[in-house]
Amino acid sequence: MQLITDEILTQVITPRLPETHKGNYGRVLVIGGSKLYGGAGILSASAALLTGAGLITLASDTVNRNALHARYPEIMFLDWTDLTTLSSLIKQANVIVIGPGLGLDTDAQKLLQLTLTTVNAQQTLIIDGSALTLLATGDFKTNCPAQLVLTPHQEEWHRLSGLKISEQNPIANQTALATKFPKQTILVLKQHRTEIYSHQDIFQNTSGTAAMATGGMGDTLTGIIAALIAQFKDPLPATLAAVYLHGLAGQLVGATHYVALPSTLIERLPELMVQYSQKHSK
Numbered sequence: 001m002q003l004i005t006d007e008i009l010t011q012v013i014t015p016r017l018p019e020t021h022k023g024n025y026g027r028v029l030v031i032g033g034s035k036l037y038g039g040a041g042i043l044s045a046s047a048a049l050l051t052g053a054g055l056i057t058l059a060s061d062t063v064n065r066n067a068l069h070a071r072y073p074e075i076m077f078l079d080w081t082d083l084t085t086l087s088s089l090i091k092q093a094n095v096i097v098i099g100p101g102l103g104l105d106t107d108a109q110k111l112l113q114l115t116l117t118t119v120n121a122q123q124t125l126i127i128d129g130s131a132l133t134l135l136a137t138g139d140f141k142t143n144c145p146a147q148l149v150l151t152p153h154q155e156e157w158h159r160l161s162g163l164k165i166s167e168q169n170p171i172a173n174q175t176a177l178a179t180k181f182p183k184q185t186i187l188v189l190k191q192h193r194t195e196i197y198s199h200q201d202i203f204q205n206t207s208g209t210a211a212m213a214t215g216g217m218g219d220t221l222t223g224i225i226a227a228l229i230a231q232f233k234d235p236l237p238a239t240l241a242a243v244y245l246h247g248l249a250g251q252l253v254g255a256t257h258y259v260a261l262p263s264t265l266i267e268r269l270p271e272l273m274v275q276y277s278q279k280h281s282k
């Protein structure tokens, strides 16, 4: 098990080149945020914005449009019942997040089915929250060609892998990943010291704090992973950097706040990113 330290940030986060434009920093599409869990979709898309993705769209229940735009008008919005437009946005995106606050009803199932059958091998699909619970319980194909990043917490991983939390250990987790998911899949198993698995390697995060134990914290992580993959391309180092950065921002907020609100945490990301980009080492 390799420990993730802040060295991953200096490796992954590069200074921006002067002549670049938003098109160079990737298109992120977040599909999430039902009537009940609207905040989850907004937090994911907002985290992608503050981590520097070039263009971000949130596809969600229309009840969430004004709340999103009151906070961040930079983010585009699509009513997720418009499946024709959604399908073309899925095709245009570099990175798609599905699941934060998606819910489990038949509309959510259709959205997951559409996404799994539309993505291609050049794209990254991050599957989180309700979409993981749907994958575990429904009849969905998991052999889609995209680069997959799964971000379960321990109970979601129990549903997906069949491993009880007490049975979750590095060997069992990596075996379950290899037997159930395509070889390019990255597993981010969230907990106090989050573990990241590829089919070859295992990593453990060293940042983070119990101040982060509050609803919406994982939703923000999906947006951070999406934005770093959209900008810095190589999915495994970008995912490791995202997990470390999320924990570091949590520690920063947690140093002065008993609980680190996800919406406060994400506001610290741009300043952390510029600091590490200035220390960038190849």
Ligand SMILES: NC(=O)C1=CN([C@@H]2O[C@H](COP(=O)(O)OP(=O)(O)OC[C@H]3O[C@@H](n4cnc5c(N)ncnc54)[C@H](O)[C@@H]3O)[C@@H](O)[C@H]2O)[C@@H](O)CC1
Binding pocket: 036, 037, 038, 039, 040, 041, 099, 100, 101, 102, 103, 128, 129, 130, 131, 133, 153, 154, 155, 156, 190, 191, 192, 215, 216, 217, 218, 219
């Ligand atoms: N503001 C919002 O709109 C929020 C929406 N959310 C969405 O709500 C849906 C349901 O997700 P939930 O995770 O709340 O519910 P789940 O029922 O999927 O999981 C929560 C259960 O897992 C248990 N658990 C065991 N180990 C855990 C660990 N290491 N980390 C976290 N939980 C652990 C918890 O005690 C709890 O009983 C998802 O779509 C999620 O994205 C949540 O993110 C909460 C905030």
Ligand SMILES: Nc1ncnc2c1ncn2[C@@H]1O[C@H](COP(=O)(O)OP(=O)(O)O)[C@@H](O)[C@H]1O
Binding pocket: 129, 152, 153, 190, 191, 192, 193, 194, 207, 208, 209, 210, 211, 212, 213, 214, 215, 216, 217, 218, 219, 220, 221
């Ligand atoms: N005690 C803790 N120490 C470090 N990180 C934590 C702690 N508690 C929660 N986190 C982090 O917060 C996030 C919680 O994710 P998740 O349970 O999916 O939240 P939600 O679905 O409510 O957004 C994970 O990234 C997890 O690592």
Ligand SMILES: [Mg+2]
Binding pocket: 128, 129, 153, 218, 219
């Ligand atoms: Mg979650």
